[in-house]
Amino acid sequence: MTKWIPEFAGAKLPKYIAIADAMDRDIGNGILKPGARLPPQRDLAYDLKVTIGTISRAYALATERGLIAGEVGRGTYVLARQSPEPELAGSDFRGARPETSPALAQALRMDSTAGANVGQSAVIGPMLAQVFIDEPLRSNDYTRTIPDEWREAGAAWLATGGWRPAPDTIIPVTGALSGIENVIAAVTAPGDKIAFEDLTYSALARGAALIGRRAIKVRGGDEGLDPDDFERVCARDHPKALVVIPTLNNPTITIMPESNRRRIAEIAHRHNVWIIEDNIYGKALDDAPPPFAHIAPEQTFHVSGVSKLLSAGLRAGWVSGPPGFANQIINAKKLMTGGLPYAMTEVTARLVLSGEAARLTAAILSEIRARGDIARDILAGHHFASHPRCPYIWLTLPDPWLPGTFKNAALEAGVAIVEADSFKIGQADRVSHCVRAAFSVLESREDVRRGFEILRQLLDNARVSYDGME
Known part of the structure; x- marks a missing residue:
């Protein structure tokens, strides 16, 4: 005994x-x-x-x-625990061939959602050089303090849906993914359960699993995470935190209505569940619903970064959380990923406070709309979800295509995409015969057209889904 x-x-x-x-x-x-x-x-x-x-x-x-x-x-x-689901047990996020695959190296990369190239390097490069000129010692040393300007920049970037965080709640981090993992490490313990929507950016769950947390799924739908299923999961599994992408969910592009956000916040409050809000795409919308951080500020950590709407190369972002948690998150970050890179964080703050970030973001959103129009035109007649300010299409495949088969056929035809299974938190109950086709990192609109024309040809010739079977 x-x-x-x-x-x-x-x-x-x-x-x-x-x-x-x-x-x-x-x-x-x-x-x-x-x-x-x-x-x-x-x-x-x-x-x-x-x-x-x-x-x-x-x-x-x-x-x-x-x-x-x-x-x-x-x-x-x-009792012995069940083995981890294959998706959470160390498989590559894309569920695709390794990066060294010749086919992937030559493909049109429609599997990435980094910010579109609108000439931001011409702005960022000189500004970064100026940071090293202005602050040579700080740029070559560890970051020991957080300047007020970094907090002001974070408050400005995180502002959304009529909400703007107070600067004293802001913590700079090295991107949204890093920030979310830092929060999880700070407010939960190994063995704790973290709830995720059943279709989401599953790297969040895999990162949590690497530090000993256990991912559990909540059913999603046309309006994002289902409040009724969240209530059921809370009563049954007692998660310590919920990680949610309420605005332009990756990959389903759903936008959670305010009424559902309020219901979920109330359920989380009753069950003592932290809300970690990934708002990476929220700044793309002028009319976004109020964020969880506005609805339930005492239990919400609001996180965003600049990878989608400014530059993925900057690796910068911010967390706004309830009072009293700043030191915990800062310490978690130092232990997990080291300190902040001074030059990158400083140049990002300068971009935001000078107005250059807003100008570049507007240009990126304009390019996303133009590229999305090309995709919507070429895919007309097929079923897909899209949004004028979202850099990808969530494409439903016609029968008899299966997501994995279609992904492989697309790669053989020269296009890299991501299938639905790569976004699942374990074995999802929701059947999703979908793929995500992104278009922001392609070099030109002509490449966008070429990529979607290839996908259209595959969609219209489903017989090739059987090719290669023995």
Whole structure:
């Protein structure tokens, strides 16, 4: 029998839930190993100074979660966890051939959503050089303080949907993905569960898995994350945080209505769940709904960066969070990815505060609209989701195409795209015969036209989906 005393001091949940959560966490951490026999309920109740009814309810909840099983006359034992889903077990994000593949090296890269080239290098390059001239010591040293200008720039960049964060809530980070992982590391512990929409930018979940967190999925739909399913997941799995892309979800392009945002915020509040809001595309919209950070500022971390609407090469972004968490996030960042690169962060702040970032963003959005018009024209007659300010198409494949088969056929024809499975958080219940075809990193509008014409030919000739079968 294992001598196990759960740690749940300070938990705000009912004791039986806190004990079941501690069991879940300790199983995830390896403290409780598969096959281990748990203490008898009466013994554990005595050790914890709680009633046997509390322990009975805790064991019952853990049994419902599939953590333990009891056998009459033998006791209660820890069950082995199911193996990680293949998508979360270290596969490449694109689910494609390695970057060294000759076919991929020669393909039209419609698998990336970095900001379109509108000549920003001619602005960024001289400004970056000027930073090294103006601040030679700081540019060659570790960043030890956060200047007020960086916070002001972050507040300006994060502003959306009628909301603008206070500068004193701003933390500079090295891009949105890094910032989200820093927040997860700061406010959760190894073994904790993090909820994600079932179709999303799954690198977020994979990054969380690398630091010992467990991804669980919430069903999505035409209006983004489903509040009813989120309520169910919270009651059943007790996630510690929700990571959500409410505006122009990647890849489905959904925009969550304000009513659903308010419902989700209320559910998260009742279940004590942090909201981590990825707003990487939110700044593209002039009429975006209010962000979660406006609706529920006390429990939301709002994150964005400049990779999509300014330059992916800058690797800069910001987090705005509830008061009192700045040092935790800064320390998590230092431990996980090191300090901030002074020159990159400084030049990004200068771009924002000088107005150059706004000018370049407007040019990028104009180019996205023009390229999207080409895609929509060529794909006319097929079913797809798009938005004039979104740099990709979410294309539904006609029968008998399957996403993986279509992706492979496209690559053989010279076009790299991403299939739906690469965005799934485990084995999603939602069937999605879709691919994402992006167009922002292609060199010219002519390349955009050529790429979508190739995809159109494949769509109209579904018989090739059977080629190569033996």
